Amino acid sequence: MIVPMKRLSLIALKADEERLLEALQRIGTVEIIDISEDAGGARLEAAQNRMQRLSDSMEAIKPFAPKKSFFTPQKREVALSDIRADVDRAADVTDAVETLLHEKATLVAEREKKLQLRTDLLPWEPLNQPMSSIRNTKRVCYFIGFCAQKDRQKLAEQEFLETEFLEDSANSPAIVACSAADFRVAQNFIKSIEWTDYAFPKSDRTPSEEIRLLNKRVEEIDRAIEDIDKQIVSHGEQLELLENAADATAIEMDRSEATCGLKHTNSAFLLEGWVREDRVEVTEDTIKGVTDAYSFEVRDPNEDEIPPSVVRNNKVVAPFEEVQTLYSRPDPYGIDGTPYMTPFYILLFGLMLSDTGYGILLALGALAYIKIKKPTGMSGGISRVLAWGGLSTAIWGIFVGSFFGISRTPASGAIFDVISAFFDRLGIFPVWLDPMTDSMQMLALCMGLGILHMVSGYLINAIDCFRRGDWKTAIFDELSWVMIILGLVIGFLPTIAGMAGMEANLPETVTKPAVYVALFGVLLIVLFKGRNAPKFFGKITGGLGELYNITGVLSDVLSYARLFALGIATGVIGQVFNTLCGMLMQGKSLPMQILGGIVSIILLILLHTFNLAINTLGAFVHCARLQYVEFYGRFYQAGGRAFRPLAYNTKHIQVTK
Amino acid sequence: MELGTILATAGAAVAVLFAGFGSAIGVGMAGQAAAGVVSEDPDRFGNCLVMQLLPGTQGIYGLLIGIVIALRAGLMTAGADAITTELGVRYLIAGMPIAFGGLVSAIYQGKVACAGINMIAKRPTESGKGMVMAIMVETYAILALLISFLLVIGIG
Numbered sequence: 001m002i003v004p005m006k007r008l009s010l011i012a013l014k015a016d017e018e019r020l021l022e023a024l025q026r027i028g029t030v031e032i033i034d035i036s037e038d039a040g041g042a043r044l045e046a047a048q049n050r051m052q053r054l055s056d057s058m059e060a061i062k063p064f065a066p067k068k069s070f071f072t073p074q075k076r077e078v079a080l081s082d083i084r085a086d087v088d089r090a091a092d093v094t095d096a097v098e099t100l101l102h103e104k105a106t107l108v109a110e111r112e113k114k115l116q117l118r119t120d121l122l123p124w125e126p127l128n129q130p131m132s133s134i135r136n137t138k139r140v141c142y143f144i145g146f147c148a149q150k151d152r153q154k155l156a157e158q159e160f161l162e163t164e165f166l167e168d169s170a171n172s173p174a175i176v177a178c179s180a181a182d183f184r185v186a187q188n189f190i191k192s193i194e195w196t197d198y199a200f201p202k203s204d205r206t207p208s209e210e211i212r213l214l215n216k217r218v219e220e221i222d223r224a225i226e227d228i229d230k231q232i233v234s235h236g237e238q239l240e241l242l243e244n245a246a247d248a249t250a251i252e253m254d255r256s257e258a259t260c261g262l263k264h265t266n267s268a269f270l271l272e273g274w275v276r277e278d279r280v281e282v283t284e285d286t287i288k289g290v291t292d293a294y295s296f297e298v299r300d301p302n303e304d305e306i307p308p309s310v311v312r313n314n315k316v317v318a319p320f321e322e323v324q325t326l327y328s329r330p331d332p333y334g335i336d337g338t339p340y341m342t343p344f345y346i347l348l349f350g351l352m353l354s355d356t357g358y359g360i361l362l363a364l365g366a367l368a369y370i371k372i373k374k375p376t377g378m379s380g381g382i383s384r385v386l387a388w389g390g391l392s393t394a395i396w397g398i399f400v401g402s403f404f405g406i407s408r409t410p411a412s413g414a415i416f417d418v419i420s421a422f423f424d425r426l427g428i429f430p431v432w433l434d435p436m437t438d439s440m441q442m443l444a445l446c447m448g449l450g451i452l453h454m455v456s457g458y459l460i461n462a463i464d465c466f467r468r469g470d471w472k473t474a475i476f477d478e479l480s481w482v483m484i485i486l487g488l489v490i491g492f493l494p495t496i497a498g499m500a501g502m503e504a505n506l507p508e509t510v511t512k513p514a515v516y517v518a519l520f521g522v523l524l525i526v527l528f529k530g531r532n533a534p535k536f537f538g539k540i541t542g543g544l545g546e547l548y549n550i551t552g553v554l555s556d557v558l559s560y561a562r563l564f565a566l567g568i569a570t571g572v573i574g575q576v577f578n579t580l581c582g583m584l585m586q587g588k589s590l591p592m593q594i595l596g597g598i599v600s601i602i603l604l605i606l607l608h609t610f611n612l613a614i615n616t617l618g619a620f621v622h623c624a625r626l627q628y629v630e631f632y633g634r635f636y637q638a639g640g641r642a643f644r645p646l647a648y649n650t651k652h653i654q655v656t657k
Numbered sequence: 658m659e660l661g662t663i664l665a666t667a668g669a670a671v672a673v674l675f676a677g678f679g680s681a682i683g684v685g686m687a688g689q690a691a692a693g694v695v696s697e698d699p700d701r702f703g704n705c706l707v708m709q710l711l712p713g714t715q716g717i718y719g720l721l722i723g724i725v726i727a728l729r730a731g732l733m734t735a736g737a738d739a740i741t742t743e744l745g746v747r748y749l750i751a752g753m754p755i756a757f758g759g760l761v762s763a764i765y766q767g768k769v770a771c772a773g774i775n776m777i778a779k780r781p782t783e784s785g786k787g788m789v790m791a792i793m794v795e796t797y798a799i800l801a802l803l804i805s806f807l808l809v810i811g812i813g
Contacts, residue, residue: 326785411728439810559796565803569714569721576724617707618714621792622799628789 002336003276004300005307005643010271010287012294017262017269020294021255021646023286028647029279031308033272034261044256047249054090054246057097057235064236073374075654076240080251083244083653090245093238100235104228111221117201118214123173124200124207126166131200131207134175141183143176148194155193161186171196243652251648251655258646274307274643309640311336319388320345322381327628327638334637335464341627344453345385348626350392351446352566352619354435355574357404358612359394363387376654386616389623400442400567401430404608405574408434412575413582435568440500443564450560450630451489454553457634458482464635476528477546480521485553487518522547556630562622570615577607664745665730668752669723672805676719676759676798683712683767690771694778701777704784708773711791712766715759718802722755725809744812751808758801766794 008030012020024030123146124131134142147155149170155163162177178186203210263270275283275298284296301307309329311321313336320342330336353359366387369375375383401407401423408424410417423429435442458478465474489496490506491514497504530542581600587593632638648655691705726748727733730740740748773787 327789436810439807558800561803562796562799565799565806568806569718569802572721572725573717576721579728614710614714614717617710621711621788622795624785625789625792625796 001312001339002330002332002334003278003310003312005274005310005332006277006280006298007301007305007307008271008273008275008280008283009297009299010273010294011268012271012287012291014264014267014269016291016293017259019290020287021258023290024283025251025255025258025646025648027279027282027286028645029275029283030271031274031643031645032258032261033274035270035272036261036263041256041260044253044260047253047256050087050091051246051249051253053094053098054242054249056101057094058239058242058246060097060101060232061235061239061242064233065239066237071372073372074379075374075376075650075652077656078244078653079656080248080648083248083655086241086244087248090238090242093235093242097232097235100228100232104225104232107221107225107228111218111225114214114218114221118211118218120198121201121207121211121214123167123169125211127175127207129206130204131210132202132204134200136180139180141178141180141186143178143186143190143195143197144200145174145176145190145195145197146171147174151193151195158189161189173198247648247650247653250650254646254649276310276643278312306641307332308643310643311338313338316388317342319381319384322378323385323624323627325378326624327632329638329640329642331637332640334640335460335635337460337627337632337636340456340460341631344456344631345623345627346388346392348449348453348563349389349619349623350394350396351449351563352623353389353393353570353615354396354400354567355402355404355570356394356397357402357406358570358574358608358615359390359392359397361390361612362393362616363390366390374654382620386620389616389619393619396567399430399432400571401432401434402571402574403429405571405576405578405611407436407571407575409436412578414585416578416582435564435571439564441502442567443561444497444500444502446560446563447557449563450557450626451485453560453626453631454556454634455482455485457631458485461635472528472531476524476531480524480529481553483521483524484518484550487514487516487521491515491518556633559630560626562626566615566618566622569618570611573611573615574608577604577611581607659739659742659745661740661742661745662730662732664742665726665740665748666732668745668749669726669730669732671749671756672726672752672759673716673719673723675756676722676763677716679760679763680713680716680719683715683763683765683770684709686764686767687712687770687774690774694774697778698781701781704777704781705774708770708777708784708787708791711770711788711795712763714795715755715763715766715798718755718798719759722752722802722805722809725806726752729809729812747812748809751805751812753805754801754808755798755805759798762794762798762801766791766798769794 010020134144136142147165149172152165152172155161155174155176156165160178160182164175166173166175176186176190200207201210205213261271280298287294287296309332311324311330313321317339320338323345324330324336324338324341350359353362363386366383369383370380370387374380397403403419403423406412406416406419406423408420408429410420412420433441433445458481462474462478462482465471465478491511493504493506494511525546526540526543528543529546530539533539533542581604584596584600584603585593587596687709691702691709694705695702730744730748731738769791770787773784773791776787777784
């Protein structure tokens with residue numbers, strides 16, 4: 001159900017502000033509305049800054065952190081005081097890691113530079129004199145650069161130039177010397193050919209010496225980087241410390257942000273917020289525990305204030321809120337669909353997988369995951385949904401007779417037929433029907449459940465309309481459809497059953513009135529659906545238009561055929577895997593049979609896990625779709641926003657109370 | 658070999674082949690998009706993988722129909738009775754819905770999955786919605802699977 005929200009105004013002394021906010025954050029019941037004009041503050045900025053530095057360091061050392069075993073819970077439980085103490089120690093680590101990262105970045109940049117320099121120098125390696133010796137003097141001028149192949153000859157032929165080519169390539173490195181008097185002429189000539197200037201680095205060494213030196217330096221840098229990497233790796237085990245500090249910082253950041261949302265005077269502050277109606281008392285008690293100088297007022301929200309949407313359900317239903325949240329939160333004044341959706345979700349999910357073996361495996365797997373990893377939030381909800389789904393799958397598996405793809409009819413050979421024979425001797429497996437042989441009945445069952453599902457949706461909305469006193473909508477828009485759907489189904493049941501190859505004899509005293517009920521529903525829609533249209537013409541077309549929706553209803557019913565198809569997909573593919581392994585087990589000789597048996601066991605585990613995984617994904621999403629489109633489409637008002645109270649929103653740890 | 662047996666074999670092959678084509682294209686496209694998102698944010702791998710998997714089911718449906726045809730027509734046991742031409746044609750036609758329904762729906766589901774993966778990159782909390790959108794496309798593959806299955810079973 002949807003929990004009503006109250007608007008809270010709290011006035012208290014500025015001196016108590018920090019302690020009050022800490023207490024409120026601990027119980028996590030109040031969402032603070034930002035009513036102040038000033039954005040941010042020094043403290044918030046400091047916390048954000050610290051958070052940024054912590055995340056950078058964490059990212060750097062994360063790959064080197066000790067691997068967590070599978071059996072550690074998602075979030076470790078730590079007391080708040082402990083992680084606060086970790087903040088200072090973590091600051092030392094971030095300083096150290098940051099220094100290392102900075103040093104590394106400098107070295108990497110230097111390495112790049114040296115490598116570039118070396119690449120540039122390589123063509124000049126044959127030059128056997130110090131680079132500084134080639135510089136313009138009073139009498140001689142030099143041109144250093146690369147000459148294109150096609151102009152090489154031209155350059156060499158110039159008599160007033162002395163040219164030395166160091167290498168013969170597409171762009172030959174060349175040193176050209178001329179007398180100072182010819183400098184202008186030489187310069188003009190060089191401009192006329194394809195020539196790229198080059199400048200030697202300032203050095204008294206020959207290029208080859210310089211290259212050797214550069215190589216040595218690069219090696220040194222590599223060693224230094226290696227050293228730094230080793231130090232970063234050694235920080236790996238401090239990841240947990242940083243995570244604690246990050247969570248402590250996140251908690252502080254949230255509180256600083258809350259402070260920024262308050263309105264302050266010189267000595268007091270005003271807090272505006274949302275609080276759940278059922279938590280008002282706890283909240284006031286908590287405040288009372290901190291100070292007695294306060295004013296605490298709650299009131300119902302005004303029309304222009306949109307409260308956050310919060311739902312509350314019992315332990316069974318609560319996990320399914322996550323399925324609903326995947327779609328959208330309910331409108332704060334609408335209906336919480338979770339309690340209605342839960343039984344259908346469990347029922348339909350099981351029908352889609354419908355295999356006792358898979359069901360048991362899924363349920364046990366989900367329960368083990370919950371027990372070991374203690375997941376919270378979305379993953380916690382979904383693992384519980386899957387546990388329920390697994391249970392339902394196991395039960396449906398008995399109804400339709402499938403156990404890891406093995407049914408009563410022998411199909412896969414070897415050991416599988418022995419199991420089939422055992423099921424056959426039991427005589428009750430399947431309890432109900434075998435989808436492989438009774439396809440039409442199975443299809444009818446799926447669509448029947450679908451009709452039940454959709455009609456429930458109409459009824460939920462109708463009841464809600466009555467509750468709000470809107471009996472016109474309830475009768476003309478909702479119940480009229482229930483009459484049409486149920487009337488048609490009951491009225492034509494014998495015909496439909498005949499088409500599906502079944503017998504369903506209903507006396508005419510039942511079918512005839514049912515058809516009349518359906519016609520009455522049609523009449524209600526035609527006459528009253530357009531009741532709000534201003535003109536007569538609009539009233540009539542409104543009704544006829546609505547009647548056209550019968551195609552939508554029909555396609556929605558057909559949409560439930562997926563239950564059958566997905567059920568088949570699971571069962572038949574499981575059976576195919578068994579058949580393949582059955583072939584392996586029936587080798588010609590005993591050693592082959594033993595070998596085949598061993599391979600089969602490994603294969604069976606892998607293949608069935610794969611089948612279970614992919615079909616669980618399919619069942620989860622397709623079942624969700626049936627809820628969202630076919631069920632919620634009939635009554636659900638989406639569009640609520642999440643309730644974000646000031647609380648411990650931690651990523652890595654669970655704060656112990 | 659009887660023409661009927663050849664046609665039934667073709668039916669099984671076509672179902673696996675085309676549905677598999679579609680899934681390979683769909684999963685391939687979604688995989689590229691997923692790799693892009695994961696390169697920016699490795700934590701999104703789980704969500705992206707689920708999205709990438711969604712267009713993969715068509716291939717499995719095709720495989721399913723292929724195997725059901727093979728089993729029903731006795732193609733997997735050597736020396737089975739020859740199938741009449743009429744039955745062979747029926748097997749071939751029965752394989753068509755999932756072959757082409759699977760082919761086209763997997764490609765388009767792949768495109769929706771790509772868009773969904775991009776959505777995960779921008780709004781990680783909305784991954785469920787992206788999943789549901791991709792599932793809408795799969796509906797038609799499931800309908801095709803259903804009809805293919807009923808047709809094969811109906812041949813007896």
